[in-house]
Amino acid sequence: MSESKKTCADQVRAAFDQAPAEGLSYAGLYEKLAADGMDTGKAKDRINSSLRYLVARGYLLRTGEREHAMFRRSGTAMARPRLTESQRAERTKAKNRRRVERARAARGVTVGLRAAMIPKPVRAAPTAQPVFETFEQWKARGGKVERLTAAWERPG
Template sequence: MSESKKTCADRVRAAFEQAPTEGLSYAGLYEKLAADGMDTDKAKDGINSTLRYLVARGYLLRTGEREDARFRRSGAAMTRPRLTESQRAERTKAKNRRRVERARAARGATVGLRAAMIPKPVRAAPTATPVFETYEEYRKRGGRVEYLPASWNSVNR
Protein backbone atom coordinates (compact mmCIF):
# COMPACT_ATOMS: atom_id res chain seq x y z
CA MET A 1 0.00 0.00 0.00
CA SER A 2 1.46 3.38 -0.94
CA GLU A 3 2.10 5.92 1.79
CA SER A 4 -0.23 8.51 0.28
CA LYS A 5 -3.19 6.09 0.31
CA LYS A 6 -2.86 5.10 3.97
CA THR A 7 -5.69 6.27 6.16
CA CYS A 8 -5.41 7.23 9.80
CA ALA A 9 -6.82 3.83 10.81
CA ASP A 10 -4.30 2.00 8.59
CA ARG A 11 -1.42 3.87 10.20
CA VAL A 12 -2.66 3.22 13.76
CA ARG A 13 -3.06 -0.51 13.05
CA ALA A 14 0.40 -0.59 11.44
CA ALA A 15 1.90 1.01 14.57
CA PHE A 16 0.41 -1.76 16.71
CA GLU A 17 1.51 -4.47 14.25
CA GLN A 18 5.12 -3.26 14.56
CA ALA A 19 4.98 -3.81 18.33
CA PRO A 20 2.65 -6.79 18.83
CA THR A 21 3.66 -7.71 22.41
CA GLU A 22 4.29 -4.35 24.00
CA GLY A 23 1.54 -1.94 24.86
CA LEU A 24 1.55 1.62 23.68
CA SER A 25 0.41 4.64 25.62
CA TYR A 26 -1.06 7.68 23.94
CA ALA A 27 2.35 9.39 23.97
CA GLY A 28 4.11 6.31 22.58
CA LEU A 29 1.54 5.92 19.82
CA TYR A 30 1.79 9.60 18.86
CA GLU A 31 5.62 9.29 18.72
CA LYS A 32 5.41 6.25 16.43
CA LEU A 33 2.89 7.96 14.16
CA ALA A 34 4.97 11.15 14.02
CA ALA A 35 8.04 9.09 13.12
CA ASP A 36 5.97 7.49 10.36
CA GLY A 37 5.42 10.98 8.90
CA MET A 38 1.91 11.67 10.14
CA ASP A 39 0.90 15.13 11.35
CA THR A 40 -0.45 14.08 14.74
CA ASP A 41 -1.67 17.55 15.67
CA LYS A 42 -4.12 17.62 12.76
CA ALA A 43 -5.11 13.96 13.09
CA LYS A 44 -5.64 13.90 16.87
CA ASP A 45 -9.43 13.41 16.66
CA GLY A 46 -9.05 10.72 14.00
CA ILE A 47 -6.47 8.83 16.08
CA ASN A 48 -8.66 8.90 19.20
CA SER A 49 -11.70 7.82 17.20
CA THR A 50 -9.73 4.96 15.64
CA LEU A 51 -8.53 3.80 19.07
CA ARG A 52 -12.10 3.74 20.40
CA TYR A 53 -13.24 1.78 17.36
CA LEU A 54 -10.42 -0.78 17.58
CA VAL A 55 -11.11 -1.36 21.28
CA ALA A 56 -14.84 -1.77 20.59
CA ARG A 57 -14.13 -4.30 17.79
CA GLY A 58 -11.85 -6.33 20.09
CA TYR A 59 -8.70 -5.70 18.04
CA LEU A 60 -7.04 -3.79 20.91
CA LEU A 61 -7.19 -4.21 24.66
CA ARG A 62 -7.13 -1.14 26.87
CA THR A 63 -5.78 -1.00 30.40
CA GLY A 64 -5.78 2.11 32.56
CA GLU A 65 -7.69 5.35 32.35
CA ARG A 66 -7.14 8.65 30.55
CA GLU A 67 -3.45 9.63 30.34
CA ASP A 68 -2.34 6.35 31.95
CA ALA A 69 -4.16 4.19 29.39
CA ARG A 70 -2.13 1.60 27.50
CA PHE A 71 -3.26 -0.23 24.41
CA ARG A 72 -2.03 -3.59 23.15
CA ARG A 73 -3.13 -6.04 20.50
CA SER A 74 -5.56 -8.67 21.64
CA GLY A 75 -4.56 -11.19 18.99
CA ALA A 76 -8.03 -11.17 17.44
CA ALA A 77 -8.28 -10.43 13.77
CA MET A 78 -10.04 -7.34 12.49
CA THR A 79 -13.43 -8.58 11.39
CA ARG A 80 -16.26 -6.65 9.90
CA PRO A 81 -19.57 -7.18 11.62
CA ARG A 82 -21.98 -9.07 9.35
CA LEU A 83 -25.58 -7.95 9.41
CA THR A 84 -28.57 -10.19 8.92
CA GLU A 85 -31.15 -9.30 6.29
CA SER A 86 -33.55 -7.93 8.90
CA GLN A 87 -30.80 -5.78 10.48
CA ARG A 88 -29.78 -4.49 7.06
CA ALA A 89 -33.41 -3.67 6.20
CA GLU A 90 -33.88 -1.86 9.52
CA ARG A 91 -30.68 0.12 8.97
CA THR A 92 -31.84 1.08 5.47
CA LYS A 93 -35.24 2.21 6.80
CA ALA A 94 -33.58 4.34 9.46
CA LYS A 95 -31.19 5.86 6.92
CA ASN A 96 -34.06 6.67 4.52
CA ARG A 97 -36.09 8.15 7.38
CA ARG A 98 -33.17 10.45 8.33
CA ARG A 99 -32.70 11.44 4.68
CA VAL A 100 -36.39 12.35 4.32
CA GLU A 101 -36.33 14.33 7.58
CA ARG A 102 -33.24 16.26 6.44
CA ALA A 103 -34.88 17.03 3.08
CA ARG A 104 -38.10 18.14 4.78
CA ALA A 105 -36.17 20.38 7.17
CA ALA A 106 -34.24 21.88 4.26
CA ARG A 107 -37.47 22.56 2.36
CA GLY A 108 -38.99 24.18 5.43
CA ALA A 109 -35.94 26.39 5.84
CA THR A 110 -36.11 27.38 2.18
CA VAL A 111 -39.79 28.26 2.43
CA GLY A 112 -39.07 30.31 5.54
CA LEU A 113 -36.28 32.19 3.79
CA ARG A 114 -38.45 32.90 0.78
CA ALA A 115 -41.28 34.10 2.98
CA ALA A 116 -38.88 36.45 4.75
CA MET A 117 -37.88 37.98 1.40
CA ILE A 118 -41.45 38.89 0.41
CA PRO A 119 -42.06 42.54 1.33
CA LYS A 120 -44.85 43.25 3.74
CA PRO A 121 -47.81 45.21 2.32
CA VAL A 122 -47.80 48.89 3.15
CA ARG A 123 -50.75 49.75 5.29
CA ALA A 124 -52.42 53.03 4.38
CA ALA A 125 -52.75 55.60 7.12
CA PRO A 126 -56.26 55.76 8.47
CA THR A 127 -58.18 58.58 6.83
CA ALA A 128 -60.98 60.57 8.37
CA THR A 129 -64.33 59.27 7.29
CA PRO A 130 -66.45 62.01 5.69
CA VAL A 131 -69.59 62.96 7.52
CA PHE A 132 -72.75 62.64 5.39
CA GLU A 133 -76.14 64.01 6.11
CA THR A 134 -79.33 63.94 4.17
CA TYR A 135 -81.12 66.95 2.68
CA GLU A 136 -83.84 66.75 5.33
CA GLU A 137 -81.28 66.68 8.17
CA TYR A 138 -79.54 69.70 6.71
CA ARG A 139 -82.82 71.62 6.50
CA LYS A 140 -83.75 70.70 10.10
CA ARG A 141 -80.41 72.00 11.24
CA GLY A 142 -81.29 75.35 9.73
CA GLY A 143 -79.43 75.09 6.50
CA ARG A 144 -80.58 77.08 3.47
CA VAL A 145 -80.53 75.62 -0.01
CA GLU A 146 -80.11 77.95 -2.93
CA TYR A 147 -81.70 76.85 -6.19
CA LEU A 148 -80.02 77.92 -9.36
CA PRO A 149 -82.24 78.41 -12.36
CA ALA A 150 -81.77 76.15 -15.32
CA SER A 151 -82.90 76.77 -18.84
CA TRP A 152 -85.45 73.97 -18.69
CA ASN A 153 -86.56 74.89 -15.21
CA SER A 154 -88.36 78.22 -15.10
CA VAL A 155 -89.74 77.86 -11.61
CA ASN A 156 -87.67 79.24 -8.72
CA ARG A 157 -88.23 77.75 -5.40
Protein backbone atom coordinates in the same frame (compact mmCIF):
# COMPACT_ATOMS: atom_id res chain seq x y z
CA MET B 1 6.44 12.46 -2.13
CA SER B 2 3.58 10.00 -2.56
CA GLU B 3 0.74 9.77 -0.10
CA SER B 4 0.09 6.50 1.67
CA LYS B 5 -3.03 4.61 0.63
CA LYS B 6 -3.55 3.33 4.16
CA THR B 7 -6.25 4.89 6.29
CA CYS B 8 -5.51 6.36 9.68
CA ALA B 9 -7.09 3.32 11.39
CA ASP B 10 -4.90 1.01 9.29
CA GLN B 11 -1.79 2.92 10.36
CA VAL B 12 -2.83 2.79 14.04
CA ARG B 13 -3.43 -0.97 13.80
CA ALA B 14 -0.06 -1.40 12.05
CA ALA B 15 1.66 0.47 14.90
CA PHE B 16 0.15 -1.94 17.42
CA ASP B 17 0.97 -4.93 15.18
CA GLN B 18 4.65 -3.95 15.26
CA ALA B 19 4.67 -4.19 19.06
CA PRO B 20 1.98 -6.73 20.02
CA ALA B 21 3.22 -7.44 23.56
CA GLU B 22 3.94 -3.94 24.75
CA GLY B 23 1.37 -1.29 25.41
CA LEU B 24 1.50 2.16 23.89
CA SER B 25 0.51 5.43 25.48
CA TYR B 26 -0.82 8.34 23.46
CA ALA B 27 2.69 9.85 23.28
CA GLY B 28 4.27 6.54 22.30
CA LEU B 29 1.68 5.96 19.60
CA TYR B 30 2.16 9.47 18.20
CA GLU B 31 5.94 8.96 18.10
CA LYS B 32 5.54 5.64 16.29
CA LEU B 33 3.11 7.13 13.76
CA ALA B 34 5.35 10.18 13.23
CA ALA B 35 8.28 7.85 12.58
CA ASP B 36 6.14 6.10 9.93
CA GLY B 37 5.60 9.46 8.19
CA MET B 38 2.17 10.51 9.45
CA ASP B 39 1.58 14.17 10.32
CA THR B 40 0.25 13.55 13.83
CA GLY B 41 -0.54 17.22 14.42
CA LYS B 42 -3.15 17.26 11.67
CA ALA B 43 -4.39 13.71 12.30
CA LYS B 44 -4.80 13.92 16.10
CA ASP B 45 -8.61 13.76 16.01
CA ARG B 46 -8.59 10.87 13.53
CA ILE B 47 -6.06 8.96 15.64
CA ASN B 48 -8.15 9.41 18.80
CA SER B 49 -11.29 8.40 16.93
CA SER B 50 -9.53 5.29 15.61
CA LEU B 51 -8.40 4.38 19.13
CA ARG B 52 -11.96 4.70 20.48
CA TYR B 53 -13.24 2.55 17.64
CA LEU B 54 -10.59 -0.14 18.11
CA VAL B 55 -11.29 -0.30 21.86
CA ALA B 56 -15.04 -0.52 21.22
CA ARG B 57 -14.53 -3.35 18.68
CA GLY B 58 -12.40 -5.29 21.19
CA TYR B 59 -9.19 -5.10 19.15
CA LEU B 60 -7.41 -3.00 21.79
CA LEU B 61 -7.58 -2.97 25.57
CA ARG B 62 -7.33 0.32 27.42
CA THR B 63 -6.02 0.81 30.95
CA GLY B 64 -5.76 4.15 32.70
CA GLU B 65 -7.43 7.46 32.06
CA ARG B 66 -6.69 10.54 29.95
CA GLU B 67 -2.98 11.16 29.37
CA HIS B 68 -2.02 8.12 31.50
CA ALA B 69 -4.00 5.70 29.30
CA MET B 70 -2.15 2.69 27.91
CA PHE B 71 -3.38 0.69 24.94
CA ARG B 72 -2.38 -2.86 24.06
CA ARG B 73 -3.67 -5.51 21.71
CA SER B 74 -6.31 -7.80 23.11
CA GLY B 75 -5.30 -10.75 20.95
CA THR B 76 -8.61 -10.96 19.13
CA ALA B 77 -8.69 -10.39 15.41
CA MET B 78 -10.37 -7.34 13.95
CA ALA B 79 -13.69 -8.80 12.88
CA ARG B 80 -15.94 -6.85 10.59
CA PRO B 81 -19.63 -7.55 10.89
CA ARG B 82 -20.94 -9.13 7.69
CA LEU B 83 -24.45 -8.24 6.66
CA THR B 84 -26.81 -10.45 4.71
CA GLU B 85 -28.35 -9.11 1.52
CA SER B 86 -31.67 -8.43 3.26
CA GLN B 87 -29.91 -6.57 6.10
CA ARG B 88 -27.91 -4.54 3.60
CA ALA B 89 -31.07 -3.72 1.62
CA GLU B 90 -32.89 -2.68 4.80
CA ARG B 91 -29.95 -0.50 5.84
CA THR B 92 -29.90 1.14 2.40
CA LYS B 93 -33.65 1.82 2.57
CA ALA B 94 -33.32 3.37 6.02
CA LYS B 95 -30.37 5.48 4.87
CA ASN B 96 -32.28 6.72 1.81
CA ARG B 97 -35.35 7.42 3.94
CA ARG B 98 -33.25 9.55 6.35
CA ARG B 99 -31.65 11.36 3.41
CA VAL B 100 -35.06 12.19 1.90
CA GLU B 101 -36.40 13.34 5.28
CA ARG B 102 -33.38 15.61 5.78
CA ALA B 103 -33.83 17.07 2.30
CA ARG B 104 -37.57 17.58 2.90
CA ALA B 105 -36.88 19.25 6.23
CA ALA B 106 -34.28 21.51 4.62
CA ARG B 107 -36.78 22.51 1.92
CA GLY B 108 -39.36 23.25 4.61
CA VAL B 109 -36.90 25.51 6.39
CA THR B 110 -36.10 27.27 3.12
CA VAL B 111 -39.79 27.80 2.35
CA GLY B 112 -40.33 29.11 5.86
CA LEU B 113 -37.43 31.53 5.50
CA ARG B 114 -38.74 32.76 2.17
CA ALA B 115 -42.21 33.20 3.60
CA ALA B 116 -40.74 35.21 6.47
CA MET B 117 -39.09 37.58 3.96
CA ILE B 118 -42.38 38.43 2.21
CA PRO B 119 -43.66 41.66 3.72
CA LYS B 120 -47.02 41.52 5.40
CA PRO B 121 -49.70 43.73 3.85
CA VAL B 122 -50.11 46.96 5.75
CA ARG B 123 -53.58 47.31 7.14
CA ALA B 124 -54.66 50.89 7.48
CA ALA B 125 -56.34 51.81 10.72
CA PRO B 126 -60.07 51.97 10.26
CA THR B 127 -60.97 55.57 9.50
CA ALA B 128 -64.14 57.16 10.72
CA GLN B 129 -66.78 57.04 8.07
CA PRO B 130 -68.08 60.54 7.30
CA VAL B 131 -71.67 61.14 8.23
CA PHE B 132 -73.61 62.41 5.25
CA GLU B 133 -76.60 64.66 5.49
CA THR B 134 -78.67 66.36 2.89
CA PHE B 135 -78.84 70.09 2.38
CA GLU B 136 -82.38 70.14 3.75
CA GLN B 137 -81.27 68.35 6.93
CA TRP B 138 -78.43 70.84 7.33
CA LYS B 139 -80.82 73.78 6.88
CA ALA B 140 -83.21 72.22 9.38
CA ARG B 141 -80.36 72.04 11.91
CA GLY B 142 -79.88 75.77 11.54
CA GLY B 143 -77.34 76.00 8.81
CA LYS B 144 -77.14 79.39 7.09
CA VAL B 145 -76.02 79.97 3.52
CA GLU B 146 -73.63 82.85 2.92
CA ARG B 147 -73.85 84.54 -0.40
CA LEU B 148 -70.61 85.84 -1.79
CA THR B 149 -70.79 88.36 -4.53
CA ALA B 150 -69.09 87.62 -7.79
CA ALA B 151 -66.47 89.92 -9.22
CA TRP B 152 -68.83 91.26 -11.90
CA GLU B 153 -71.49 92.04 -9.32
CA ARG B 154 -69.20 94.19 -7.22
CA PRO B 155 -69.24 97.90 -7.69
CA GLY B 156 -66.39 99.42 -9.37
